[in-house]
Amino acid sequence: MNPLPTTSYAVLGLLTIGPMSRYDLVAFAEASIAHFWTIAKSQIYGELSRLEDLGYVKGTDVKQSGLPDKRIYEVTPEGLEALDAWLAEPGFEPDRFRSGVLVKLFFASRMPEERLTEMIAAYRSRLEEHTDYHQRIVDGLEQSPGAQYMRATALLGLRIHETVLAWANELLRTLESSPTKTSSKKRRSR
Amino acid sequence: MNPLPTTSYAVLGLLTIGPMSRYDLVAFAEASIAHFWTIAKSQIYGELSRLEDLGYVKGTDVKQSGLPDKRIYEVTPEGLEALDAWLAEPGFEPDRFRSGVLVKLFFASRMPEERLTEMIAAYRSRLEEHTDYHQRIVDGLEQSPGAQYMRATALLGLRIHETVLAWANELLRTLESSPTKTSSKKRRSR
DNA sequence: GTTCCCATGTAACCCGTTACATGATTTT
DNA sequence: AAAATCATGTAACGGGTTACATGGGAAC
Numbered sequence: 479m480n481p482l483p484t485t486s487y488a489v490l491g492l493l494t495i496g497p498m499s500r501y502d503l504v505a506f507a508e509a510s511i512a513h514f515w516t517i518a519k520s521q522i523y524g525e526l527s528r529l530e531d532l533g534y535v536k537g538t539d540v541k542q543s544g545l546p547d548k549r550i551y552e553v554t555p556e557g558l559e560a561l562d563a564w565l566a567e568p569g570f571e572p573d574r575f576r577s578g579v580l581v582k583l584f585f586a587s588r589m590p591e592e593r594l595t596e597m598i599a600a601y602r603s604r605l606e607e608h609t610d611y612h613q614r615i616v617d618g619l620e621q622s623p624g625a626q627y628m629r630a631t632a633l634l635g636l637r638i639h640e641t642v643l644a645w646a647n648e649l650l651r652t653l654e655s656s657p658t659k660t661s662s663k664k665r666r667s668r
Numbered sequence: 669m670n671p672l673p674t675t676s677y678a679v680l681g682l683l684t685i686g687p688m689s690r691y692d693l694v695a696f697a698e699a700s701i702a703h704f705w706t707i708a709k710s711q712i713y714g715e716l717s718r719l720e721d722l723g724y725v726k727g728t729d730v731k732q733s734g735l736p737d738k739r740i741y742e743v744t745p746e747g748l749e750a751l752d753a754w755l756a757e758p759g760f761e762p763d764r765f766r767s768g769v770l771v772k773l774f775f776a777s778r779m780p781e782e783r784l785t786e787m788i789a790a791y792r793s794r795l796e797e798h799t800d801y802h803q804r805i806v807d808g809l810e811q812s813p814g815a816q817y818m819r820a821t822a823l824l825g826l827r828i829h830e831t832v833l834a835w836a837n838e839l840l841r842t843l844e845s846s847p848t849k850t851s852s853k854k855r856r857s858r
Numbered sequence: 859g860t861t862c863c864c865a866t867g868t869a870a871c872c873c874g875t876t877a878c879a880t881g882a883t884t885t886t
Numbered sequence: 887a888a889a890a891t892c893a894t895g896t897a898a899c900g901g902g903t904t905a906c907a908t909g910g911g912a913a914c
């Protein structure tokens with residue numbers, strides 16, 4: 479059988495922290511690993527079906543009054559075994575970074591400079607909206623066991639965020655101080 | 669009709685730098701935008717078919733003696749128009765960062781600490797192998813028009829790389845200075 | 859003699875995303 | 887009265903990756 483994708487183990491791993499409904503899992507993933515491993519809502523549902531078929535998790539229906547029933551999932555001993563076997567493997571997937579802004583920036587010589595400045599400014603704004611995100615993650619992980627490692631992942635997220643933000647600011651400063659229109663006071667040396 | 673994915677415009681954009689065979693495109697993409705927008709070899713072939721169907725690029729077969737024929741692609745005026753229209757749009761996709769190591773690290777409390785150290789050490793090695801990669805990109809872009817913006821993308825790649833490397837080193841130092849085996853001089857307060 | 863480079867492509871898979879759909883309760 | 891929250895799920899698409907396949911010439 480094919481090895482499971484990383485996402486499966488991510489789901490399995492999150493469930494080791496505590497039994498959860500799928501809905502809770504989505505929220506928890508969002509607040510913990512999403513910044514380096516996003517899992518779509520609909521994916522969680524699919525993954526859990528697969529994991530249950532494999533006997534790695536066990537779901538139990540829980541009735542609620544006034545709210546729809548939920549299904550609480552917990553990891554089975556076989557699931558734990560599978561997770562630990564995966565963790566013990568030395569290999570890991572290479573990191574992937576994908577940036578639509580950078581694609582546009584790469585070809586920005588075809589863009590009016592004003593548009594470019596707007597785009598980078600919008601990019602910075604979006605980054606700034608996420609400035610507290612990582613700190614919130616660190617705070618939310620304070621009590622978990624293994625929190626030190628979890629904090630390390632959030633720390634990298636924070637660092638990268640800061641790096642990108644600093645780069646965007648730098649670029650913006652360059653753009654704003656450059657001869658915007660046809661008014662060029664400084665002439666280039668050549 | 670659905671808007672084209674970013675990858676299409678990336679291919680289109682790369683072709684504005686100069687007409688290229690698909691093979692060359694793969695290599696050029698690898699040496700220019702791959703660190704923030706990877707395009708698989710087989711994808712290039714598919715994209716170019718689509719772009720040709722749309723009339724955005726035009727391919728011409730070139731016979732070679734001793735080597736297989738190649739097909740040189742160039743952007744059409746309609747393609748340029750489409751590219752510029754895309755560049756003029758204000759929106760951009762959110763960045764995505766995906767890290768398999770971080771997933772494992774997140775659950776590293778279930779890992780023997782020795783394994784973890786090995787993993788992070790391997791991660792650092794892999795990073796170090798790529799240390800010159802970005803500088804090479806910057807060097808390779810020296811003469812292109814719009815090189816300033818291209819260099820900006822490479823610069824961010826470099827900065828992120830440095831950030832991650834520093835983080836990995838820091839983490840490794842922590843791991844190596846921590847009580848590795850069962851020898852715990854310090855006992856936990858509880 | 860084997861491996862690498864040039865250059866082409868196809869097939870298949872599945873992962874990930876987006877959109878759609880439902881419905882009661884709580885909050886604004 | 888409207889919007890958000892809780893909680894469930896399905897359908898469909900397509901993008902991205904990996905693997906397979908060919909084959910001559912150059913290099914080691």
